[in-house]
Amino acid sequence: TAKDSRQYYPDQTLISQGLESSKHCVNLSINSIADASDQTHVYAALVVMDDISDEKRLKTTMYRYMTQELAEELLKLDDHKLGGDRKEVSVLFSDIRGYTALTESLKAEEVVRMLNDYFESMVDAIFEYKGTLDKYIGDAIMAVFGSPLPQEDHAWRAVQTALEMRRRLKEFNQQRVETNRKPLKIGIGINSDSVISGNIGSTKRMEFTSIGDGVNLGARLETASKQYGCDILISENTYRACPEQILARELDKVIVKGKTKPVSIYELVGLKSEPISEYKERIIEHYDKGRQYYLQRQFAQAMGEFGTIIEKYDKDDQASLLHLSRCQRFLQEPPKDDWDGGWKLLEK
Known part of the structure; x- marks a missing residue:
């Protein structure tokens, strides 16, 4: 039949046998070659195997750092678009407060289990708003909104992510308290700015990341959240991008290291659509x-x-x-x- 004459089997595993056995991921196509005057007379078959091992490995890696939808869009880009570019993004840093004191009395497997459960919940919040997990830094997380693919509302996405992380942490801690374990506290810093994004590293190991003063300020706001006793600090750039949606308290004007012009920073209280206490x-x-x-x-x-x-x-x-x-x-x-x-x- 016509259906049998052309067969396509995507993403198949091919195991080669020889001195060194190996596995390859292939897209397998089988096309029969028939007599033009008699289609029932098949005298040959054309077998095409497209090796997609590298592409599959890349996809698998990318799915760890972003949603499948975002990864699929990214794979459509030309390689030169990933080489380096200046982009408008929002950078989010989060960190566990008092991590050393919290974990010094725990066994190694307990620390790993706690971090895995915590990261699972927090990364889901990042993916929910189409953010990219840039990296883990010990017990800290760096996420970027607006890179590698542009997002006009990157600041609003980052803010919603931070509030979702706050909500998820509350649920996470309720489970810990119920099992007589100490609750976690985290600090979050968000800054929106122009940064350089691209493949950065050595020829042996590279990663797609973002660098620049805008990234540094986001990291410093996360650290400064301890000074101001807040769980979420945002910069004036982030605040100005979505002032109608969020309720924030302007805390201070700070001058970060290496700069002379002060930057206003805000405590992210919540959404204006959600009531807060009179207190x-x-x-x-x-x-x-x-x-x-x-x-x-x-x-x-x-x-x-x-x-x-x-x-x-x-x-x-x-x-x-x-x-x-x-x-x-x-x-x-x-x-x-x-x-x-x-x-x-x-x-x-």
Whole structure:
């Protein structure tokens, strides 16, 4: 029959026998060659085996770092498009707080099991919003939105991912508490900027990644989240990309190492479509007033607002405690005339 004369078997495993047996992945095509005047008279067959071993290995690797849909689109690109390019992206870094202290009393297999379960949940959140898992750095994760394929709403995707990671962590910790294990705390930093993306590394080992000041700021925001007592910090670039959708508290203006211009940073509270407690609303209101006084060099009035937060609402609000300390210092030693409200972020 016509169906039998042309047969196609994609992604088949071919085992070769010889001095060294090996396996190859092939797309197998079998076409019969018949007499033109008598199609029932088949006198030969054409067998074509297309070796797709390298392509399959590449796909398998890519599926570990991105969704299948994104990987399939990426494989359609020409190789030169992966060689290096400047792109607008959002970079997300997350890290487990107090990881060393948390794991020092655990057995090796318990640490591995915990990390595997944790990473499984967090990476699913990244993939849910079409992000790319760039790399694991110990107990930290780096994810990129907008590379290798462009995404106009990369900042919004990164923000939604961070909130989903927060939600998933809550479920993850509930299971840990139920089995008498310590809950985890994480910090997340997000920055949106122009970065260089491409295949970077040695000729023996390369990986597709992103580099540049924009990436560095994302990593520093994740670290700074400890200073400000927040689980998610975002830069002003990320905030400006989706101000109508998110509720955020402007925490500070920071000057990162190697830079002179301050960058506004925000605590990501949640989505505007989701209600927050009146308690949290009061904290944000007093904090905003305190920041206005602070930037206007009215440090005594600023202390009153930050002090109200500590006394009435949250004695452990780290951002307010930091500003109280600064105000006390500036009352004794006023800042220079050209002070723009920026504060040096010393930690990397």
